[in-house]
Amino acid sequence: MCLAVPSKIIEINDTVARVDVDGVIRETCIMLIDDVKIGDYVIVHAGFAINKVDEEAALKTLEDMRSILAMEDRKADGLSGHP
Template sequence: MCLAVPSKIVEINDTVAKVDVDGVTRQISTMLLGDVKIGDYVIVHAGFAINKVDEATARETLEDLRQILAADARQDDGRNEQ
């Protein structure tokens, strides 16, 4: 499964940007969006920025993803203990 994840743009070089998600950085393409700047939050899917989002929405979505991952990890721990 491939998730579209909100990411903060920390560096831009033409149509390639470096984004940060919880301290993990990676390069993405901004060709589909065009006008982005450092500090913008974008939704990244399959290595492409596909949409801009405001900071509050990005933070809320990231927190939701953290909670889902934590719940999944707890479920896995429960299965491993049986």
């Protein structure tokens, strides 16, 4: 079972970090990732952080999707020539 909710690093003690998921605090092992710091969001699987969430990519995916869908809507409405 994969937990899709990113966890926020709030404390680091060697290879173990404390993470916050919407107020629930857990310990997670950070030996599988590099360069983690307090405030980073990580994906946790079975007690281990397996990656940091790329915030820029997260926002860009949404923006790209919105602009493509909006363009399609304009095309459908016959307004594609009016940016």
